[in-house]
Amino acid sequence: MAYNFKEEMNKPERFAGGHRLCAGCGAGVMARNVLRAIDEDDNIAIVNATGCLQAATFSYPYITWEDSWIHSAFENAGATCGGMEAAYRALEKRGKVKEKYKFLAFGGDGGSYDIGFQSLSGAMERNHDMVYICYDNEAYMNTGIQRSSSTSRFTDTTTTPAGSVVPGKPQNKKNLTEIMVAHSIPYVGQTTFLANMKDLNEKTKKAVYTEGPAFLNVLAPCTRGWRYDMADLLDITKAAVETCFWPLFEVENGKYKLTYEPKKKLPIEEYLRPQGRFKHMFKKGNEWMIEEFQKEVDLKWEMLLKKCE
Amino acid sequence: MRQLGDGINAKVTWKEITLAGIVTDGGKSKDFETGDWRNSKPVWLAENCKQCLICTAFCPDSSIPVKDKKRVDFEYKHCKGCGICEKVCPFNAIEMKGEEE
Amino acid sequence: MGIKDRLSGNEATAMAMKSMNMDVMAAFPITPSTEIPEQFSQYVANGLTDTVFVPVESEHSAMSACIGSQAAGARSCTATSSNGLALMHEMLHIASAMRLPITMACITRAITGPINIHNDHSDAMSSRDCGWIQIHAEDVQEAYDNYIMSVRIAEHKKVLLPVMICQDGFITSHAVENVELLEEEDIRSFVGFYEPDYYLLNPELKVAMGPYDPPTYLMEHKRQQAEAMIDSLDVIKEIYDEFGKLTGRYYDLIETYKIEDAERIIILLGSSAGTAKIVVDELRSKGEKVGIIKIRSYRPFPGKLIREALKSPKVVAVLDKAEGLSSIGGPVYSDVCAALNGNAGFKIVNYIYGIGGRDVRTDDIHEVFADLQDDIDGKESKAKTAANYRYLALRE
Structure with a gap:
């Protein structure tokens, strides 16, 4: 069915207000729009890894989520969700659960790229019928903006401060989406927020309604950690896409597809400039950092284009 | 089964507080x-x-x-x-x- | 009617899990518990059970999957040992705080440092403050019976706590013994179905589990959890009695052996109790007043029962199969002292023994009783000591 934005927006809210995410938080926008893609009559059960999203959405007794929801720890959303899905298979077989359920796990880049990486990999490999959604904000935001393996090179974080000797994070960003593709699971999608949320909505639908494990990586900016004006969320995600820093693509049963190709690939400065975490890269004498960053973006983009041919 | 989580406040005793912090029915942050x-x-x-x-x-x-x-x-x-x-x-x-x- | 068979502790445990028709098992192999998931997956492969078996990639994920599964409404179990239990440590606290009645076979083994695959209790003892009920078996029959009873204890509405069913690695887990098994239908009617009040897969009543608990609430939640552990003392006895009526095998939270008039008493848990009973019989035949107390339920700790059992000994030895590394002795010793509340009126000594599979022979138990006689006689102790506690079978 063709995407109908107004129909999607007309669905009842599954993510209530009154949570304690920061003003302008990308994780809140991510959660609302992922949930909006699910058919309103469908039952879902959600696992949330420890992180901003978890801490802000269930501070006892104020639960934000309208569906059944569980948090147990930081590094185990994959395994917890897998256990839940195994329970569903057992109870359905034994006639104790009659309704259909879909299973979603949410984790930040800390809970997905790093501490929860093994648990995520295990759950995907074991073929649980579930969707793992990583909301990637490129650092450990809940503990105060420390670097993660998802943090880009040169980024100024509280554990990779840009100093006079070390220019921010020394290492490149890990590509978790590609690692998930390497698990040979039925569906992997990479997306972020664009005006009518079509890309995110359609990828979520595919992820949820494809049988078997699926992985969704959503770039979800953090105004505090990235140091941009909180109203500028859409400008930042657009720049991430238009510079090809965060390409929109999906892999269905091994087949790569670009879901959006910029008409004119913008220089990486368009993405870096508005963000305080990259400010040092624009100082005189640091031009090489921007060049290096651009090279890395170009390399990854070319590799992706080849896969999408 | 009894619904859990309404009327919880800083005066709740250990006998009254909900088991394991379970809250039912979702969406209670609307009250916050x-x-x-x-x-x-x-x-x-x-x-x-x-x-x-x-x-x-x-x-x-x-x-x-x-x-x-x-x-x-x-x-x-x-x-x-x-x-x-x-x-x-x-x-x-x-x-x-x-x-x- | 019971079925006579010859099984190892691991086989009997896997058999109990199958007979109870658990909904989900999630496990990762580790010596010496590996046979349990192996045997269980063989049952699954041969269609002898339709339990969903989840072959996770680590013990941390085994406990995490059990948490997800039990919270979803499924009766869930796992098995582990040693470092596997240590890797689960974080999730053990969370499982009990979430009040999820998961059951786990813990085949006790030394925790690495350095690596050693043999039995001691350093794994179970390191988990003693995790809020799990912890039951220890002396032999295969107990390991089997304990597992079946524990499912009922865990799921009792006054308890709702996970249970760790411990047996000594290799000594019990791999020793083939005569056992009496229950008919599957008897087991199933004994354990019934898992019917939680709150579970994730209930479309009629959605639940949220695992909040951020601010200082306003966490202390009340912990007190509530503590009450469940306190209440479990009576619930365990109640379920033991019900099981006794079904099988003729009656248990209690402690087992006393020839302590009525005993002047020298050893307190210990696990397989060494069997060795100690032989020594007691030998010494009793010579007219010596000796006895033992075997702790079956280590958590909850049956302090009152132990206090009442220790009527008028002259000296008591508490044996710990874990070096507490505390500078004041092992964990069971600490608990026994706490139970007596400083009012013992007799001397209590502590021995560290059987570390990393060090043999526990009848001679060793004889040595303890002989030491205790020296203590009574006011002779200088020949025992090997560190600070205020003693070692058994240590080379000096």
Whole structure:
């Protein structure tokens, strides 16, 4: 069915207000729009890894989520969700659960790229019928903006401060989406927020309604950690896409597809400039950092284009 | 089964508090006011609004309700005043104003 | 009617899990518990059970999957040992705080440092403050019976706590013994179905589990959890009695052996109790007043029962199969002292023994009783000591 934005927006809210995410938080926008893609009559059960999203959405007794929801720890959303899905298979077989359920796990880049990486990999490999959604904000935001393996090179974080000797994070960003593709699971999608949320909505639908494990990586900016004006969320995600820093693509049963190709690939400065975490890269004498960053973006983009041919 | 989580406050004793912190029925954060975090306030200029609904999709705080495929006025109880809605609106139908105005 | 068979502790445990028709098992192999998931997956492969078996990639994920599964409404179990239990440590606290009645076979083994695959209790003892009920078996029959009873204890509405069913690695887990098994239908009617009040897969009543608990509430939640552990003392006895009526095998939270008039008493848990009973019989035949107390339920700790059992000994030895590394002795010793509340009126000594599979022979138990006689006689102790506690079978 063709995407109908107004129909999607007309669905009842599954993510209530009154949570304690920061003003302008990308994780809140991510959660609302992922949930909006699910058919309103469908039952879902959600696992949330420890992180901003978890801490802000269930501070006892104020639960934000309208569906059944569980948090147990930081590094185990994959395994917890897998256990839940195994329970569903057992109870359905034994006639104790009659309704259909879909299973979603949410984790930040800390809970997905790093501490929860093994648990995520295990759950995907074991073929649980579930969707793992990583909301990637490129650092450990809940503990105060420390670097993660998802943090880009040169980024100024509280554990990779840009100093006079070390220019921010020394290492490149890990590509978790590609690692998930390497698990040979039925569906992997990479997306972020664009005006009518079509890309995110359609990828979520595919992820949820494809049988078997699926992985969704959503770039979800953090105004505090990235140091941009909180109203500028859409400008930042657009720049991430238009510079090809965060390409929109999906892999269905091994087949790569670009879901959006910029008409004119913008220089990486368009993405870096508005963000305080990259400010040092624009100082005189640091031009090489921007060049290096651009090279890395170009390399990854070319590799992706080849896969999408 | 009994519903859990209503009426929990700082006076609840260990005998009354819900088992393992379980809360039922979802959505209870609606009772928690986050509108008082706001420094500036979005104001809906209905006459400019074309009902494109982009603002409501981009609100992190579920503060722009939709009824019959149309947005209605802001729910200020949870709006933290981030200003994303004003910024994403293509039609200048939202204006951020100081709280005191 | 019971079925006579010859099984190892691991086989009997896997058999109990199958007979109870658990909904989900999630496990990762680790010596010496590996046979349990192996045997269980063989049952699954041969269609002897339709339990969903989840072969996770680590013990941390085994406990995490059990948490997800039990919270979803499924009766869930796992098995582990040693470092596997240590890797689960974080999730053990969370499982009990979430009040999820998961059951786990813990085949006790030394925790690495350095690596050693043999039995001691350093794994179970390191988990003693995790809020799990912890039951220890002396032999295969107990390991089997304990597992079946534990499912009922865990799921009792006054308890709702996970249970760790411990047996000594290799000594019990791999020793083939005569056992009496229950008919599957008897087991199933004994354990019944898992019917939680709150579970994730209930479309009629959605639940949220695992909040951020601010200082306003966490202390009340912990007190509530503590009450469940306290209440479990009576619940365990109640379920033991019900099981006794079904099988003729009656248990209690402690087992006393010839302590009525005993002047020298050893307190210990696990397989060494069997060795100690032989020594007691030998010494009793010579007219010596000796006895033992075997702790079956280590958590909850049956302090009152132990206090009442220790009527008028002259000296008591508490044996710990874990070096508490505390500078004041092992964990069971600490608990026994706490139970007596400083009012013992007799001397209590502590021995660390059997570390990393060090043999526990009848001679060793004889040595303890002989030491205790020296203590009574006011002779200088020949025991090997560190600070205020003693070692058994340590080379000096």
